[in-house]
Amino acid sequence: MPTAAQGWPDWGWPEPDDDLVALQVGLGEAAMRALATDECRPSGEPLVLGGCFVVHARGTPGPGRQGDPAWAAAVAWRPGREANGPARRTDRHLRGVSGEDGPRRADDVLAQCVLTGRATAPYVPGLLAGREGPLLAAALYGLDVRPDVVLVDASGRDHPRGAGLAVHLGAATGLPTVGITRRPLLATGAPPELRRGAISALRIADRCVAFWVCTRSGVRPLVAHAGWRTSPETAARLALEASTPAARTPVPLQEARRVAHEARSGSPAG
DNA sequence: GCGACAG
DNA sequence: ATCTTGTCGC
Numbered sequence: 438m439p440t441a442a443q444g445w446p447d448w449g450w451p452e453p454d455d456d457l458v459a460l461q462v463g464l465g466e467a468a469m470r471a472l473a474t475d476e477c478r479p480s481g482e483p484l485v486l487g488g489c490f491v492v493h494a495r496g497t498p499g500p501g502r503q504g505d506p507a508w509a510a511a512v513a514w515r516p517g518r519e520a521n522g523p524a525r526r527t528d529r530h531l532r533g534v535s536g537e538d539g540p541r542r543a544d545d546v547l548a549q550c551v552l553t554g555r556a557t558a559p560y561v562p563g564l565l566a567g568r569e570g571p572l573l574a575a576a577l578y579g580l581d582v583r584p585d586v587v588l589v590d591a592s593g594r595d596h597p598r599g600a601g602l603a604v605h606l607g608a609a610t611g612l613p614t615v616g617i618t619r620r621p622l623l624a625t626g627a628p629p630e631l632r633r634g635a636i637s638a639l640r641i642a643d644r645c646v647a648f649w650v651c652t653r654s655g656v657r658p659l660v661a662h663a664g665w666r667t668s669p670e671t672a673a674r675l676a677l678e679a680s681t682p683a684a685r686t687p688v689p690l691q692e693a694r695r696v697a698h699e700a701r702s703g704s705p706a707g
Numbered sequence: 708g709c710g711a712c713a714g
Numbered sequence: 715a716t717c718t719t720g721t722c723g724c
Binding site: 491493500501560562563565568569590591592595596597601602603616618619620621622623660662 | 713
Binding site for chain 1: 715716
């Protein structure tokens with residue numbers, strides 16, 4: 438269970454009537470200061486990487502609405518030797534059942550938490566935190582192993598106000614974060630070679646905020662975003678450490694997504 | 708011609 | 715997110 442960030446304001450989640458845009462302006466400035474004074478540079482072992490993911494009720498149209506049923510999962514994972522060797526095969530890493538009939542847990546996952554709730558807003562570009570932030574934070578608080586860094590399916594500093602969901606989630610929970618997405622939000626840059634390990638900078642006005650990262654040879658790269666207390670370089674490095682040659686998606690995100698989907702499948706509403 | 712602003 | 719088409723692996 439994460440503890441609140443120390444030495445920083447209590448960046449929580451806005452009420453429905455609050456101004457998330459204004460909050461994000463302050464968050465963007467805080468993220469800059471946090472990186473300058475408390476940069477997170479994970480090194481050596483043991484390195485525990487977290488991942489979190491939200492899925493909504495099947496059939497949720499377009500941007501969705503406030504109150505949409507949703508399932509959120511968080512996992513804590515430690516890279517094994519699979520990371521640099523043979524492909525990690527999801528099925529081989531699954532144990533029987535965790536709990537009574539809850540989602541299964543992969544045998545290289547140290548801890549996981551899944552819960553059901555509701556979306557706090559419709560999806561609006563730039564305001565993803567308003568829709569998924571509270572639920573993701575709740576899932577992270579349910580972990581009994583504290584990750585060193587959490588991977589989030591969202592942008593970070595690559596955002597109109599420098600405060601994408603990855604930044605906000607980190608500030609709210611006190612956990613360093615890295616964002617992982619299929620494409621950048623505002624940043625631009627030429628993609629790298631399609632060879633695992635290749636990276637190239639993504640910039641906003643000459644400022645590097647993220648990297649294209651090829652995590653699997655021959656397939657489209659993903660974007661690793663600087664988040665809360667992390668640099669773009671650290672984001673890129675962790676994207677590679679968290680993924681295997683066989684799967685483009687980092688394992689913690691893949692597992693969190695699988696667990697959330699499994700919870701939805703076993704739910705009356707899912 | 709339209710969109711090309713995460714999920 | 716959702717949708718569609720196509721390809722590959724188990």
